[in-house]
Amino acid sequence: MNPLIPGRAPYALITDDDIIIRMFAREALEQAGWVVEEAQNGSEACELFQKCPPDVVLLDVMMPGMDGFATCAALRRLPGGEHTPILIMTGLDDFESITKAYDAGATDFIVKPLNAMLLTHRIRYMVRADQVLQELRESQATLTQARDAAIEGARLKSEFLATMSHEIRTPMNGVLGMTDWLLDTPLTAEQLDCAQTIRSSGDALLVIINDILDFSKIESGKLSLELLDFDLSTFLDRVMALFGERAQRKGLLLTSRIAEDVPGSLCGDPARLQQILSNLLANAIKFSEHGSVSVLVELDQRPAEQGLEFPATRYGEPSAQQEQVTHIRFSVSDNGIGIEPSAFSKLFQPFVQADGSTTRKYGGTGLGLAICKQLVELMGGHIGAESEPGSGSIFRFTVPLQQPLANSNRRREAA
Template sequence: MKPKILIVDDLVENLISLEAVLEDFDIELFRAFSGEEALKLSIKEEFALVILDVQMPGMNGYETLEMMRQRKKTKYLPVIFVSAIHQSDLHIIKGIETGAVDFIPKPIIPDILKGKVRVFLDLYLQRAKLDYLLAEMEQANLNLKIAKDKAEEATRTKSMFLANMSHEIRTPLNGVIGISKLLQKSELTDDQKELLNIVTNSGENLLMIINDILDFSKIESGQIQFETIDFKLQELVENVFQLMKFKAIEKGIKFNYSIAEDVPEFLCGDPLRINQILMNLVNNAIKFTHQGKVEIHIELVDRHESMTRVLFRVIDTGIGISEEGKLMLFKEFSQSETSITRKYGGTGLGLAISQNLVCLMNGEINVNSEIGQGSEFWFRLPLKEASQQLEEKKTQQIHHHHDLRILLAEDNAINQRVCELTLRQLGYACDVANNGEEAVAMHQDSAYDLILMDMQMPVLNGIQATRMIRVMDKDKLVKHPVYITAVTANSLVEEQKDCLLAGMNNFLSKPFSEKDLLTVLQEVIQTKIKKNQPEHECIQ
């Protein structure tokens, strides 16, 4: 669109003269024969410049400009005065003080007028371009905000879906794994043990897939949390070795590990996540190795003050990976070859999760491999050396207190039975509430030492029931409130926070192990022991 210029003069011959001077410009000219007409046009149109005569009947140029400066739209509109009044500088000064950008005396010298008009047209075009860019930027920001809101909503929806699916899958899986673990402790024939091991391994493999999907979702939505604690490297690697050696034995391959002597014995970082990465890499190595061996090697890269870089290598003599296959590694929901998923299974998430975890811990991960020559997956992590050597903690066996009063709030009949039998094997009995409302009523009638509280129940869920119990205990001025542990198939960070904010003391994710349950029981026992200790009187 062409820039618009308004020329104002009460004499038509002067307007024609101005139009002739400006005819070479690519502009659109508007005429006004009075100040009043100029004001009306300035409100209606968007002008780049006004060339305004001073001496006009009625409203003169000074008065016209004063009125323009009072209006928002024309407050900063460039105006050039043209006038035959040039005998005194006072007229020019008055014009500038009124708000004009310049003052040209008549008779007009065309080249001077053209030069000044060209300057203001350039400024107008630059401002128009800047306004256009700002409008584009605002629209882009708006689009980004809309896209961000949609992405956040999609993430929330996905998280809710995964949480619900996790609950629905984990609930029956808890029954499968729980019952199989209980049966493994009973007297069975060799054939029965073999079949039971298949059931247990299948359940645990399914649980690993669910955990992979949830971990990927947590990383994607920024919910992953890292600990910074002291740990003993030997214990971490030994734990991985003990958990994975049976798979290696089943396949008839050798499995061992080594830690270089110069690697610090005690480090500071997140042992749980390092364990998870190693488990993923070792599990893959054993899966894709049919003969030969799998080895874990841990070496020192370098030391800088208190920071140590440690190299973890998992080497196998398996099928190897092609150059094309390497391009697919570390990508979510993908395998190195299309045939891998069909033959070996898996979600294709393990390496993607491992890479994300390593990167979030400021490390590096990669692979060296050739088809038929095995693979070496490695990752380097910067870890602090432990400030002081960890004391070897001797596991203190706490004698079971069979007088613990335990309430299980769980609506699923299978999970009720699994938990009852697990507690019975540990030497405890429990009462059962089928929903949150029953749990509140039962605790009101008979105070419990421990409530194992399911999160998703009819009538009242675990959060609602816990809040009611905490209010009830507070109203009764209970000195030692009941210990409440969430037992749930949900494992997202928000749900754990919700449990603690509601007043729960702990959190167990289904399917939980006997060891996890025993840890909770021992904590309750320790708390009960402290409660029963007599308070020491102060000696006056």
């Protein structure tokens, strides 16, 4: 029994029109524990192969009718023949014949006259190599199935999250709408406090729902970017105004500055830029108890050949990658609790916060920074952070933005 193939003796098919060669090869293989079948020509070899595929084929080159090259190619086309080891036995040791044998699909070749020890060792090596390759193919097939299952699972998860987010958001909008109506009616102090609590809790829940919806869209590749002209100063003032009251309630100084060399008018997706910047500002304020939170907008010099990869807009404009691109860096600094060095690897992972205890104290889904990273990368930029525990953090992201063309007919964002 051959230890390489447990459970049965290995089976070899010898094909040669020379009976002496067949007898010699048979004797050598049978002494090594092989079961041997013989064929006198290529046609007979193909018939025997189809009846019982062998573990290895020994094939002579010079035969009447189908020569060894043609037989090898024919065997490769048979079911199960694409991976069967085929050893060409040839008296021709010139480069052209050897190349022709490999081109026909031969696994290896051996030169006549045959040496019994070399023949059995060569075949043993071929079978072992074939067995390893077969195991690798099976492992690859298993990994491919597992990968496909994981991709399908991720797709179903994203669809489920998107569906649930939509389904939850619909009644939540009703809750918020009715709460707004309630707040406009005469209420006692206690009723007013309850209604305001419902409103703030609903707003917080809606933020979570929107985060999940955006995350699922990005994961499924369904989130697209717009290409709009906008005024940077107006944009930044609008974003900062959203957080003025929140920072004031915590006694934080909220400031912003745009470097002098930054263009005033830019072209990109201001809504998604606002989402990124708002996430970073919300975190900075949430994790700060004193000091200040500041935003700095400046140029980040990048090679001019790096283009902006925004998709075509719905306004029917052609790709604008030839337009001038400016890399703009936004930095959000705070004097908050900071981040431990060991937690940096978790910063931009979805559903994870740098320190699990912050979830209990500050709340949140852990999706904000993950969404920021995905949006920044979708725009062709990058994001990072630096921090010292107890001394605050700085989050920076750089995105390539186009400069509007003069006399452009592109739709402009209302200031």
